[in-house]
Amino acid sequence: MKYVHAPDLKERMTDIAKTLDMFHLEIDRIECLRSFGSSSRITIARCHALGKLMQKAMKTNAFYAxxxxxxxxxxxxxxxxxxxxxxxxxxxxxxxxxFRHHDYVCERNVELLYQKFENLKKSRRFFN
Ligand SMILES: [Zn+2]
Structure with a gap:
Protein backbone atom coordinates (compact mmCIF):
# COMPACT_ATOMS: atom_id res chain seq x y z
CA MET A 1 0.00 0.00 0.00
CA LYS A 2 1.10 3.48 -0.81
CA TYR A 3 -0.36 6.62 0.80
CA VAL A 4 -0.19 10.15 -0.54
CA HIS A 5 -1.50 13.32 1.08
CA ALA A 6 -4.49 14.75 -0.77
CA PRO A 7 -4.63 18.52 -0.17
CA ASP A 8 -7.29 18.91 -2.89
CA LEU A 9 -9.60 16.51 -1.05
CA LYS A 10 -8.81 18.18 2.26
CA GLU A 11 -9.93 21.45 0.69
CA ARG A 12 -13.21 19.92 -0.50
CA MET A 13 -13.70 18.27 2.90
CA THR A 14 -13.12 21.63 4.63
CA ASP A 15 -15.60 23.36 2.33
CA ILE A 16 -18.24 20.71 3.05
CA ALA A 17 -17.65 20.82 6.83
CA LYS A 18 -17.84 24.63 6.89
CA THR A 19 -20.85 24.88 4.59
CA LEU A 20 -22.75 22.35 6.71
CA ASP A 21 -21.72 24.03 10.00
CA MET A 22 -20.11 20.86 11.34
CA PHE A 23 -18.49 22.83 14.14
CA HIS A 24 -17.46 19.74 16.11
CA LEU A 25 -14.95 18.81 13.41
CA GLU A 26 -11.44 20.01 14.23
CA ILE A 27 -10.36 20.52 10.65
CA ASP A 28 -6.66 20.74 11.49
CA ARG A 29 -6.92 17.32 13.14
CA ILE A 30 -8.45 15.61 10.12
CA GLU A 31 -6.24 14.64 7.21
CA CYS A 32 -7.12 13.31 3.76
CA LEU A 33 -4.98 10.75 1.96
CA ARG A 34 -5.18 8.75 -1.24
CA SER A 35 -4.18 5.12 -1.09
CA PHE A 36 -2.93 2.96 -3.91
CA GLY A 37 -2.66 -0.79 -4.17
CA SER A 38 -5.66 -1.91 -2.12
CA SER A 39 -7.17 -5.20 -3.23
CA SER A 40 -10.61 -4.18 -1.97
CA ARG A 41 -13.15 -3.95 -4.75
CA ILE A 42 -15.99 -2.53 -2.68
CA THR A 43 -14.39 0.06 -0.42
CA ILE A 44 -14.26 3.61 -1.74
CA ALA A 45 -13.07 5.41 1.38
CA ARG A 46 -12.34 4.69 5.02
CA CYS A 47 -12.23 6.79 8.15
CA HIS A 48 -9.37 6.05 10.55
CA ALA A 49 -8.96 7.37 14.08
CA LEU A 50 -6.25 7.63 16.66
CA GLY A 51 -7.99 5.74 19.45
CA LYS A 52 -8.10 6.62 23.13
CA LEU A 53 -5.22 4.39 24.19
CA MET A 54 -2.88 5.73 21.54
CA GLN A 55 -3.87 9.31 22.40
CA LYS A 56 -2.97 8.64 26.03
CA ALA A 57 0.26 6.89 25.09
CA MET A 58 1.29 9.64 22.71
CA LYS A 59 0.02 12.40 25.04
CA THR A 60 -2.00 13.90 22.22
CA ASN A 61 -5.62 14.48 21.24
CA ALA A 62 -7.77 12.65 18.76
CA PHE A 63 -6.82 12.66 15.12
CA TYR A 64 -8.76 11.36 12.15
CA ALA A 65 -7.58 10.38 8.68
CA PHE A 99 -16.80 6.49 15.44
CA ARG A 100 -20.46 6.87 14.68
CA HIS A 101 -21.71 3.74 12.98
CA HIS A 102 -23.83 2.87 9.98
CA ASP A 103 -27.11 3.07 11.92
CA TYR A 104 -26.55 6.85 11.75
CA VAL A 105 -24.19 7.05 8.77
CA CYS A 106 -26.77 5.57 6.42
CA GLU A 107 -27.74 6.39 2.85
CA ARG A 108 -30.78 8.39 3.95
CA ASN A 109 -28.87 10.68 6.34
CA VAL A 110 -26.01 11.13 3.86
CA GLU A 111 -28.57 12.09 1.20
CA LEU A 112 -30.22 14.62 3.54
CA LEU A 113 -26.90 16.29 4.31
CA TYR A 114 -25.90 16.24 0.66
CA GLN A 115 -29.14 18.02 -0.34
CA LYS A 116 -28.54 20.56 2.42
CA PHE A 117 -24.99 21.10 1.12
CA GLU A 118 -26.25 21.59 -2.45
CA ASN A 119 -28.90 24.10 -1.34
CA LEU A 120 -26.48 26.08 0.81
CA LYS A 121 -23.99 26.18 -2.05
CA LYS A 122 -26.68 27.54 -4.36
CA SER A 123 -27.82 30.25 -1.93
CA ARG A 124 -24.19 31.17 -1.27
CA ARG A 125 -23.70 31.68 -4.99
CA PHE A 126 -26.81 33.80 -5.13
CA PHE A 127 -26.11 36.12 -2.22
CA ASN A 128 -22.37 36.65 -2.61
ZN1 LIG B 1 -19.12 4.15 6.42
Missing amino acids: IEFLERFEKLSRKEQDKVIIHELMHIPKSFGGG
Whole structure:
Protein backbone atom coordinates (compact mmCIF):
# COMPACT_ATOMS: atom_id res chain seq x y z
CA MET A 1 0.00 0.00 0.00
CA LYS A 2 1.10 3.48 -0.81
CA TYR A 3 -0.36 6.62 0.80
CA VAL A 4 -0.19 10.15 -0.54
CA HIS A 5 -1.50 13.32 1.08
CA ALA A 6 -4.49 14.75 -0.77
CA PRO A 7 -4.63 18.52 -0.17
CA ASP A 8 -7.29 18.91 -2.89
CA LEU A 9 -9.60 16.51 -1.05
CA LYS A 10 -8.81 18.18 2.26
CA GLU A 11 -9.93 21.45 0.69
CA ARG A 12 -13.21 19.92 -0.50
CA MET A 13 -13.70 18.27 2.90
CA THR A 14 -13.12 21.63 4.63
CA ASP A 15 -15.60 23.36 2.33
CA ILE A 16 -18.24 20.71 3.05
CA ALA A 17 -17.65 20.82 6.83
CA LYS A 18 -17.84 24.63 6.89
CA THR A 19 -20.85 24.88 4.59
CA LEU A 20 -22.75 22.35 6.71
CA ASP A 21 -21.72 24.03 10.00
CA MET A 22 -20.11 20.86 11.34
CA PHE A 23 -18.49 22.83 14.14
CA HIS A 24 -17.46 19.74 16.11
CA LEU A 25 -14.95 18.81 13.41
CA GLU A 26 -11.44 20.01 14.23
CA ILE A 27 -10.36 20.52 10.65
CA ASP A 28 -6.66 20.74 11.49
CA ARG A 29 -6.92 17.32 13.14
CA ILE A 30 -8.45 15.61 10.12
CA GLU A 31 -6.24 14.64 7.21
CA CYS A 32 -7.12 13.31 3.76
CA LEU A 33 -4.98 10.75 1.96
CA ARG A 34 -5.18 8.75 -1.24
CA SER A 35 -4.18 5.12 -1.09
CA PHE A 36 -2.93 2.96 -3.91
CA GLY A 37 -2.66 -0.79 -4.17
CA SER A 38 -5.66 -1.91 -2.12
CA SER A 39 -7.17 -5.20 -3.23
CA SER A 40 -10.61 -4.18 -1.97
CA ARG A 41 -13.15 -3.95 -4.75
CA ILE A 42 -15.99 -2.53 -2.68
CA THR A 43 -14.39 0.06 -0.42
CA ILE A 44 -14.26 3.61 -1.74
CA ALA A 45 -13.07 5.41 1.38
CA ARG A 46 -12.34 4.69 5.02
CA CYS A 47 -12.23 6.79 8.15
CA HIS A 48 -9.37 6.05 10.55
CA ALA A 49 -8.96 7.37 14.08
CA LEU A 50 -6.25 7.63 16.66
CA GLY A 51 -7.99 5.74 19.45
CA LYS A 52 -8.10 6.62 23.13
CA LEU A 53 -5.22 4.39 24.19
CA MET A 54 -2.88 5.73 21.54
CA GLN A 55 -3.87 9.31 22.40
CA LYS A 56 -2.97 8.64 26.03
CA ALA A 57 0.26 6.89 25.09
CA MET A 58 1.29 9.64 22.71
CA LYS A 59 0.02 12.40 25.04
CA THR A 60 -2.00 13.90 22.22
CA ASN A 61 -5.62 14.48 21.24
CA ALA A 62 -7.77 12.65 18.76
CA PHE A 63 -6.82 12.66 15.12
CA TYR A 64 -8.76 11.36 12.15
CA ALA A 65 -7.58 10.38 8.68
CA ILE A 66 -9.85 9.80 5.73
CA GLU A 67 -8.42 7.39 3.21
CA PHE A 68 -9.66 7.56 -0.37
CA LEU A 69 -9.07 4.43 -2.41
CA GLU A 70 -8.44 4.39 -6.14
CA ARG A 71 -12.09 3.67 -6.95
CA PHE A 72 -13.00 7.12 -5.60
CA GLU A 73 -11.50 8.85 -8.65
CA LYS A 74 -13.93 7.08 -10.98
CA LEU A 75 -17.01 8.54 -9.27
CA SER A 76 -18.84 11.68 -10.40
CA ARG A 77 -18.24 14.88 -8.45
CA LYS A 78 -21.65 14.46 -6.81
CA GLU A 79 -20.96 10.91 -5.69
CA GLN A 80 -17.54 11.98 -4.42
CA ASP A 81 -19.12 14.73 -2.32
CA LYS A 82 -21.47 12.14 -0.83
CA VAL A 83 -18.53 9.91 0.04
CA ILE A 84 -16.78 12.82 1.77
CA ILE A 85 -19.98 13.59 3.72
CA HIS A 86 -20.35 9.91 4.62
CA GLU A 87 -16.82 9.74 6.03
CA LEU A 88 -17.20 13.02 7.96
CA MET A 89 -20.40 11.69 9.52
CA HIS A 90 -18.43 8.81 11.05
CA ILE A 91 -16.66 11.36 13.28
CA PRO A 92 -18.74 11.81 16.46
CA LYS A 93 -19.66 15.12 18.08
CA SER A 94 -17.22 14.41 20.92
CA PHE A 95 -14.29 14.24 18.44
CA GLY A 96 -12.85 11.76 20.93
CA GLY A 97 -11.28 9.14 18.69
CA GLY A 98 -14.31 6.90 18.26
CA PHE A 99 -16.80 6.49 15.44
CA ARG A 100 -20.46 6.87 14.68
CA HIS A 101 -21.71 3.74 12.98
CA HIS A 102 -23.83 2.87 9.98
CA ASP A 103 -27.11 3.07 11.92
CA TYR A 104 -26.55 6.85 11.75
CA VAL A 105 -24.19 7.05 8.77
CA CYS A 106 -26.77 5.57 6.42
CA GLU A 107 -27.74 6.39 2.85
CA ARG A 108 -30.78 8.39 3.95
CA ASN A 109 -28.87 10.68 6.34
CA VAL A 110 -26.01 11.13 3.86
CA GLU A 111 -28.57 12.09 1.20
CA LEU A 112 -30.22 14.62 3.54
CA LEU A 113 -26.90 16.29 4.31
CA TYR A 114 -25.90 16.24 0.66
CA GLN A 115 -29.14 18.02 -0.34
CA LYS A 116 -28.54 20.56 2.42
CA PHE A 117 -24.99 21.10 1.12
CA GLU A 118 -26.25 21.59 -2.45
CA ASN A 119 -28.90 24.10 -1.34
CA LEU A 120 -26.48 26.08 0.81
CA LYS A 121 -23.99 26.18 -2.05
CA LYS A 122 -26.68 27.54 -4.36
CA SER A 123 -27.82 30.25 -1.93
CA ARG A 124 -24.19 31.17 -1.27
CA ARG A 125 -23.70 31.68 -4.99
CA PHE A 126 -26.81 33.80 -5.13
CA PHE A 127 -26.11 36.12 -2.22
CA ASN A 128 -22.37 36.65 -2.61
ZN1 LIG B 1 -19.12 4.15 6.42
